[in-house]
Amino acid sequence: MRLREQVSSLMAWLRERGLVMPLAIVAAVLMLTVTEGGYQRTRASLEAATEAAQARLALYRLLGLVTRAESAKRGYLLSSRREYLQPYIEAVRDIESEISALQRRMNSSGLHEEPELSAIEQELIERLRMKMDEMHEVLVRFDRQDVRGAMDLMLTDIGLRNMEQIRALADQLIERSNQRIAQRVGRMYDAMLFLRLGILALVIASLLALAQYMRQSRALAAQRAEQQRVVQAERDLLEIEVRRRTADLLDLSWHLQHAREDERSRLARELHDELGALLTAAKLDAARIRPKLADAPPEVHERLKHLTQTLNSGIALKRRIIEDLRPSSLSNLGLLPALEILGHEFAESAGLEVRMMLSPGLVLDAGAQLTAYRMMQEALTNVAKYAHAKSVEVELVADGPMARLTVQDDGIGFDAAQVGGRSSHGLTGMRYRVESEGGLFELDAAPGRGTRLVAWLPRRDPEVAAPASMTPPPLPPAAT
Template sequence: MKLLISGRRGTLVVALACVAAVVFMIHSEQSYWRASTALEKMAANEELSVRTAELLKNLAYAHAGQVEFLLTQESRHLEAFGQGLALSESTVRLLELKFEQDPQVLSVLRPMDSLLAARQQALAQIEQCAGKPCRGEAVMRLRQLADGAPLNNLWASLAEMLRLEAWRIGEQRRQIGKILAIGRVGLIGLCAFSLLALLLYLHRTLKLTHQMQDSRRTLQDDRDQLKDEAAISTLMLTELTQHLLTAREDERGRLARNLHDELGALLTSAKLDAARIKSRLGGAAPEASERLSHLVNTLNASIALGRNIIEDLRPSTLSNLGLVATLEILVREFAEAKGLEAHCDLHPVELASSTEIVVFRVIQEAITNISKYAQAKQIWVQMGRDEGWIKVSVRDDGVGFDSEVTPRSAYGLLGMRLRIEAEGGRLTVQSELGKGSLIQMLLPVDPHRR
């Protein structure tokens, strides 16, 4: 749960950082366009100021030529007057084209058109009346234009426009400075927020790492505990299996002894009584003698059946002749019954009596599996000591099976493995299709039988 909460908080921090980055990008883009617009306006205003100053200079040049002409009546001053007028008219036309959308600029420039046109007419009239009587009248008109109030108003308007443009340029510079200051503050804020978000993310990551490490340690502790509990449970199951197997073998031994001592004695006594009665009758009662012979045969069969049951419960040869002889008899009888060729390589070993019966049962189970599934023609049974262990193996040349797939006799193999492990040993099974099978047991040596 803590990991989930920490993960959500880390995701929230990253999301906030992304939102802040997007907001700053939008703000930066808007600031860029505002600054670009302000720079364009400032460039236009600066151009207007330059053109206005140029217009003032040209007008002053034209006015100076006009005044010099009026004072000296020399034609060479008319040339300067005409050049000043031409330059002023071109500047006015350029300003009107550039600032046709600015009514304040147009309100200053339009009256100038009439003033310049009147002077151009006067200049043309003077040039046309050169050496004629009308020249004086043209000069008088030019003098009236030089002394008129509209010219003074024009000068004042141009000076006011220069002051206005200077103010506009100042305002635009202040606006650009404000935009840059806001962008700077935004950049600093974004950097600070990004650093804060990074620190929070690193803190959450470190905390999450510690929590994951704690979770791993807790999980490992739980696994170790479960492993210990599983080991204890396995040990208890092994001990329980060993106890059950021992109890079953003890019960079989007890049943075998009871059958041998009590049932065997009763059947033998009945057989002897029947034989005694038959000998006393002689040939006096042929039918009775026949019945007694049948009874004796039935008792003999019962005694043989009882012996077989006793041998199945616990082989008497194991106690009387030992493990090697018992295994040889078991393998020989199996080979004779199934028509197989048996190979025995058995050596006396040091095993406890309880372990000997386990080895006998495991080999008996292995032989039973061979008879059911192997379709073998030969079997090999070996037993001997190998580097501190008792090594017992059963091998056949049958059809074998895939060891990666659970065979049909899986429960038989499981029972064999549990029997061997209960005695502190190991059981391995090796088999391949068409190459037979090998069952091998390793058992510890019984130190009390050395």
Template structure:
């Protein structure tokens, strides 16, 4: 018998947990990469927003100082008060812008000093504009005109512009750094997507290969199992055939022994009892006595011999029915049915068709009839029994059915053992045996055997073919 194939998955029990761990790590890597890219993008966007706020604040300071200078010149040239509106709103806007810059650079002392310088330069420029407007309002035209002709306003504005340029350059540089960080984050995320995609494809290919290997292993395992199953079935079939042949041989041996014993009873014991009966008859005729005791003894001896001869005949019929041996299966069944009706008082409906069988098949079918009728007599409590012998195709069929009590299960009983023996005997001859019974609805016993021709018999031997 071939050795059992390895069960798929048992050669490496660590592979499945490892594959699950790798899949979990890959999923965690995808989530971690996506989260990292998202957080970096959020940080970069927040930093860019802060940079834009700082640049807007610096530009606001410069723009409001220019608005103040423009308002100053327009007022000085025209004297119209409406030109002072931008000047009046500029101080508040500049203060708010300086406050935003302080908040933005709160963690950078160097840039905070530049913000202080920007605030100081803006205050000086504002003071210069305020002083010029105050002189104009006071009517000191020569004074404000002389102040305008000096370069103090331009110098103050240049000082503000230099500090603002430093801050703007710093913000531009940091904005460039942030943009580069964003590009790096995008590049890392881009590469991460490709790497994770490649790893996913590799994992999928690995899964497909393992799945294909598993399917191949399962197919190979199934093939080995099928081979083992076929081998076992072949061995079981061979052993069953051997047991059937052995059972058939034992049955034939048993039938031969029964037939030999029947012949011995007929030839030896029968001759002995017949001789004793004849001697007793001669003795009775030769004795002329009127002694009652002697007469009674002779009568009792004659009766005993008759009983012995009758017992010998019954034993011969049980061992080998003479009707089956001399007249064939149908005649033997009819004789057994007649005896059954006389013994039990039940009615038997007979239905026969001509069949041709060999001796073992006839003996087996007759044994089925005997066993079924014996069970009906002992257990069924039936009133009507139907007995059928027929030819169906290439099979001879015997069926015995009664309207008795039926049964559900008789495992372990004598009748069940007898039915089991009949089944083995029929199946050993290549036939089929079935018993169908429902409690309260009777029992049907059926045997089916292939038709087999009887071996040619010598001239003058009794025929084995039954006729209807």
């Protein structure tokens, strides 16, 4: 545990100073150097051992060839048959080639680097040549019919001493070759051990690096999980705050709308009571004055007539203002007749075709009725200003526990995704007004295929249960 902490602190120290990558490169280069050096040493040792083994085999072959030549010579001397000379001739010829091969092997294996071994090799070659000369001289005398001379030369100790010297010298070279092979094999094992230690060090370093990486990965994963938890907590708090602010805005919108409608109602009453009484009294006074001015000049009658018309215009303006502030048709006749009157008046003033499809029997709260009326009023105003439409379709039908009000035109439309700024305040006001009454609002518009406004408002129907969630049904395609 303490070693791991020390390694972790060391890695942190190296990482802070930007030394991790340079050290990794140095370690990789060092490992490549170690492995390459070990490979080269192993290869050199293996080649030297192979050459020494080949030199040893060459010595064994030389001894075998000399023995073969000696046997063939003795067989020929004993039998006088020429077929015994063929093995002798082949053996003598191979001895020369094996002597050359032996010199090359001795040189390649490094045995020539030792003066003593070089002297032994030279003496061995000289002894081999002397043995070959001795065998050749015996055969020459025998072929000359000097059988006694040949036998005397063969029975002397010269050939025996040469052969013993050849075996002794060959044994020395073979022993030194075995020692050189053992030495090279030892070096090869040392190089392999060095490689094993290097690979072991690399494996240990890799395992430590992997452990450190996994530890850091777990730490990073834990840190990311903590950050995600914090972000999620902040997001949840933000969503709660957004919902609270949205609810506050809806409450404020509802309060402002109701305050505005109350103010409009108050103004409408004051206009109806105060201004209406004043205008009516002025009109009655003008009517009483008319008989008393029968003998007045014509211009007085013209002025009186103009005054009466002005009073009538004022009374009509007062009525229009009162209707705009608080539609009396909605209060006196109900929602459906009020919508029909609004549609007919708009058709006459705008010169458009207005098709009304209103389902009878729908009952809404007073606030919802006023919201539906204001939405249709605002929608028709927008059609007159911007739509360039030829016809408008208004539909009010029951849709489950809700009443669906649709206002659709066949005008130029607009891109609903780019609605924003001051030009969209009317639509935004509609949305908040509908939502403040517990309903839903939807806008469907596109360039070239008109505009459709849909609002779902709660119905006041005791036989229909309140909905669990107000999700609007899919809208039919807009008219083009």
